[in-house]
Amino acid sequence: MDADALHALALSRPADALRIAREVLAGTPSDAEAAAAHHAAGLVHRDFGDIGEAVAELKAAYRSIRKTTDRDRESEILATLGVALVMGGQTERGLAALDAVVPGTTGVLAGRLLIRRAWVLGALLGRYAEALADAEGAVEALADTGDLVWEARAFHTRAMVLLAMGVVDRADEDFVRSEELFLKSGQEVEYADARQARGAAALARGDLPTALQILDEAQQLVEELGVLEPDLYANKCLMLLAAGLTHEALVEINTAVERNEQQRGSDARHAELLMCAGLAAHAAGAYELAERRSLDALKLFRRQQRPWWAARTELALLQTRFTRGRRTAALLQACRRVSAELDALDVDLAAEAHLLTGRIALARSDSAEAVRHLSVAARARKRGLRARGAGWLAQALLYQDNGRPRGMLAACRQGLSLIEIYIRTLGATELRALATAQGAELAAIGLRFAVEKGSARQVLDWSERWRATVLAIPPVRPQSDNGLVADLAALRDLTQRMEDGHDRRPGRSHLHRERERLEAAVRQRVLLTPGQIDGRRERLRVAEVLEELGERTLVELVDLEDQLYAVVASRGHVRLRAIGPTSAATHSLSHALFALRRENARRGKHELMLDTIGARLESALLGDTLQHLGDEPVVVVPTGRLHAVPWSLLPSLRTRPTSVVPSAAAWVRAMRAEPPPVDRVVLIGGPHLAAGREEVRRLAELYPDAVVLADGSATADAVLEAIDGASLVHVAAHGTFRADSPLFSAIELDDGPLTVYDFERLKRAPHRMVLSSCSSALGGPSGADELVGLVSALVALGSAGVVASVVPVSDPATVPLMLRLHEQLRAGDGLAEALARTHDSDDATSQSFIALGA
Template sequence: MDADDLHALALSRPTEALRIAHEVLAGTPSDAEAAAAHHAAGLVHRDFGDIREAVAELKAAYRSIRRTTDRDREDEILATLGVALVMGGQTERGLAALDAVVPGRTGVLAGRLLIRRSWVLGALLGRYAEALADAEQAVESLADTGDLIWEARAFQMRAMVLLAMGVIDRADNDFARSEELFAKSGQEVEYADARQARGAAAFARGDLPTAMQLSDDAQQLVERLGVLEPDLYANKCLMLLAAGLTHEALVGINSALERIEAQRGSSARHAELLLCAGLAAHAAGAFELAERRNRDAIRLFRRQQRPWWAARAELALLQTRFANGGRTAPLLRAGQRISAMLDELDRDLAAEAHLLTGRIALARNDSAEAVRHLSIAARARKRGLRTRGAGWLAQALLHQDSGRSRGMLGACRQGLSLIEIYVRTLGATELRALATAQGAELAAMALGHAVEHGSGRQVLEWSERWRATVLAIPPVRPPADDGLVADLAALRDLTQRMESSHDRGPGKSHQHRERERLESAVRRRVLLTPGQLDERRERLRIAELLEQLGDRTLVELVDLEDQLYAVVASHRQVRLRPIGPTSVATHALSHALFALRRENARRGRHELLLDPIGARLESALLGNTLQRLGDGPVVVVPTGRLHAVPWSLLPSLRTRPTSVVPSAAAWVRAMRAKPPGVDRVVLIGGPHLSAGREEVRRLAELYPDAVLLADGSATADAVLEAIDGASLVHVAAHGTFRADSPLFSAIELDDGPLTVYDFERLKRAPHRMVLSSCSSALGGPSGADELVGLVSALVALGSAGVVASVVPVSDPATVPLMLRLHEQLRAGDGLAEALARTHESDDATARSFIALGA
């Protein structure tokens, strides 16, 4: 095998190349053969992250090649050594080696040498103008030479520099070309690197699902090859953080960091991973860890003479200190210094630095300095995608500081509209919910202004502007994916076998690992669902809301800086009422839910008095708004933290029809929803309910034409087919809420759990649904003020109303309750009216259910 073939093998199948190199060196190789073997071994060690070993091998290669007359190969090996030296933190020596071999070279050799220097200048040192000049010359030198591998590297190098400079479309075209050439030449590692780089371009363009798909493809390939690619893990960490998947980002980047440290890998790449690990720790609220990571990264970047990277890491450090309460004069001076430095190095990143510095100045009441820095940051709102969010926030802060409320509100609207566009690029419910957190500060700023001015109408408008945002956008069904369907079916089968097995041996832990793998596969497939950019969110029109309410009263709760407020809309008026500390309300709710769980389980020796518990909860939630409720039905819009309130436990609402909705806009949409043309009732009885068979049998007498699925026929496929577009569905089955992963909350069927992921495959949700399942109304708070769970999925898919419980309920006690409920539904009552008539008893089970929607 000649030197070029061995070099190519080192980058495509590194383990095999390293074996061959060792075999060559174990014999009696010529100087040229020894140089080729050491060179290949050095490349493998460099890419595996063992820079010390790489430098040793490349120095040996250089000594061997100098004993030959092959000056071209000598230059190539010296250039490779120069790259390794820079990666190991010896920047001056490495650049000197590269600068020594580039001048005077032409043709293919010039292209090869220019690529190496361009990579060092751009990827490691952030000197993009010089790097682009080298990359352009490399592409020109290697075009039409027939050397596919080096031509691919030239395109990839130019793409990397263009991407760093924000020229995204040209970068993507070059990445696609390099990916094609690497595939043709069988360079698997470099193909994976090109694929993840295309993911980075998609991420920069704002297409997060495509970015994650390409990154996942690349990760699967490098893991199969056993290669550590730091760029891949660094870019994926940034993608996951942008998606709000903080835990996944932290776990992934810490794993990569441990691997590179164990391998004593590239000092340059180690520093980059430290920076990403600091960003992930910051997002997770682990500020002390984030500060340690950032300090370590800064020290390495400075030692490596990489000013752009050092400035980026220092900005991350200052952001962490500010988030952790830092407001000192030295912090302000550091912000001023880093802002000035980034003005010279990266004006997009400088916008973030000026925003931070302005905020520190505001916190220190230094208005002049705040205005100076915020004004610079605000100008970025008219630039590219990376800076517009920071620019609108800076503009809002500027107007707020100067008392220009109209300008501040306008900036908040513009910033939130920008985030809405981003949310619509995402198809997965989980990602959409998490993305809303990016607008929380802007929404709170505008909401705080409305509360301060005591305008109930303004508070309602701004509360609705960023409440249940995900539900206001039509859901995107996961693509028709046989793999997703197969994984969900396998997960159901495995879960059922685990729950029916009493085995506690070694096989049980294997089953748990397999369940985790299947859940991860399902989640990954759905997260990659692309959004639909043509979607439009319909704004709430308060005039229409007041007209729709009629004799009803709407109470919308607002949580602002741990203070609870109520917006009361009735009789064509909207009023704002302060309630009290949110913490008092959440404590009262926890006590009430505990009491209901205890009474439903019949575990206590003494019966708890629910009425005084309900009265305390009522006071904490509604305060003096009760006098404004009138005598008609009530529509309640709770906050995400208060979504599980058992409203019928409140004395004033005990027998009053009460509808619970995630937003006033959602209630208006539910009121508009038209039932299906065909009146189709579906009754479903799941396994293991002590009274489930009796419940379904008795309901079947009320609905003789209903589709009945029970006694083994309630399988996932049969249930999904039956309920799709049904007018009324009743489910008597055990329910589980997964706080750790709400989209895996499920209803237990005969062949296993039917999860939220399954429900999201429906073409049309049932018009109305009754879930006599345990804790089926629960959701997981996410993002700004979103809920993720079974009921929220049904509402998003178009269900007009759902009856569900907020705590586990007694199976036998549920049967008469459900019969009374359906008798009222058949008499023409709506869900809230029918449920209210079942609350006439003092039974804890009746008080555990709420009516959601219209």
């Protein structure tokens, strides 16, 4: 095999190339053959193994080639050695080697050498202007030469530099061209690298679903080839962090760090992985680990003389220290220095650095320093998406420090609108919910101002501004994907077999591993759902809420820095009440839910005093806000942490119709929702429910025209078809809430669980729905103050109202309760009114249900 073919093989099928190189060296090769074999082995070790061994192999290649008369090959090997030296931390020696071979060369050789130096200058050292000049020269030198592999590398290198400089569209064009050429020439690893780089370009455009999809394809390619591509895992970590998937990012990047350490890989790549691991640990709240990872990466980058990477890593380190509560003069001085360094290296990162410096200065009461740095950061609000977010936050803080509340609030609104545009680019509910965390601080600034001012209307307005944001955006159904449907069906079948076999031991069998694989596949397919940009979110004015309320009372809870407030709106008046510590309310709620669970299960020798427990919970949640009101219906808007309150347990709400909603705007939308044109009732009875068959049978007597699915006919396909667009659906079936993955919360049917992912495939959710068993009202907190779960999915899809329980309930006790509820519904009551008429002050079962929506 000739030198060029072996070189190409080293970057397409490294294991095969290393084997062939070893076979060549084991014989009696000529000097040229030995040089080619050592060169190939050095390439494999440099990119996929031990950088020390790579340098040793490349030095051996250089010694062999110097014994020949092939000066072009000698230049190439010396250039490859130069790259390896820089990657190993010997930056000056490596650059000297590259600078020694580039001058005086022309044609294909010049292109090959320029690519190597451009890659070092751009990817490793962040010297983008110099890197772009070399990359442009390489593209020009290699165009139309017929050397497809090196022409592809030239386009790829130029694309990499352009992307780093923010020229995304031109970069993507070059990535596409490099992909085509790598594919045509059979360079599989480099093709995968080009694919993952296109994913980075998609992320830079703000198209996260496309970025994730491309990266998944690239990862599958390299895993099939059995190689470790650090760039891919670093980019995947950054994409997962952009998506808010912090746990997944931390797991992925820590795995890559460990694999790179085990394989004694490139020091340069190891430093990059460590930096990403620090970012992931910070996002996951593991601040000690984040600081340790960032410090290790920073030491490597400084030793490798890579200023851009060092500045970026030090910024991450300083952000972690600030988050941990440090406000020292030394921290301020370090941030000031890093901001200056990034001004010359990366203007977008510089905006984040100046924002951090300004915040530290504010915390230290150094107003002049704060204004100087926040002003620089604020100017970035007209640039890229990431810089614009930092810019609007800086502008808000600047106005706040200057005592200009109108400007501060306007900046907060602009920043939130920007984030909302980004949220609309996402199709997956999970990603949308997570993305709201980006606006939490801006929303808190506006809310804090309103509370300090004591303006109840402004508190309500700012509370609504960033509450239940995901529900205010039209949902995006998962793409019509036979693979998704097949995976959901396989997951149902597998779960059913596991339940029938009574094997619930986690991680003990291949069935559990297969379930984990299927769940991961389902989740991944849905995460790739693209968003739909369909105009601005319609804002609901406080006056509209008051008009819609009529004789009702709205109680909206607000959690600000662990202090609970209640906004009470009734008969055109809006009042603000300070309640007490949020932690006290969550503690009382935990006690109440424990009591209800115990009473429903009929456990314990002594009967708990539910009246007393309910009174304590009311005091912690509402204070005296309801004592001066009449008996009119109440609409309650809890916070995410308090979403599972059993409101009928509270003495003031026991007999009062109470609607629970994620936001006042969501309640107004539910009130205005048009019922289906055809009045269709669906009754569903799942398996293994003690009184389920009796419950469905007796309800069928109330609704003689209802569609009944029970006794084996309640399968997923049949249920989804029946409930799509139904006016009223009653489900008597066991259910599960998955705190670890709320979208896999499910209702148990005859052929297995029907998950939230299944419900999201509905064209139109049922207008009203009653879930008579299981903790179906529970959701998983996510993002700023969002909930992800079965009920929130139904509301997002258009359900006007749902009755569900906040704790597991007694099956036999549920039957008479449900019959009374449906009798009231048939008499014309709404869900909240019907549920209020069924409440029994001595019955834990009736007090476990809440009415959500209208």
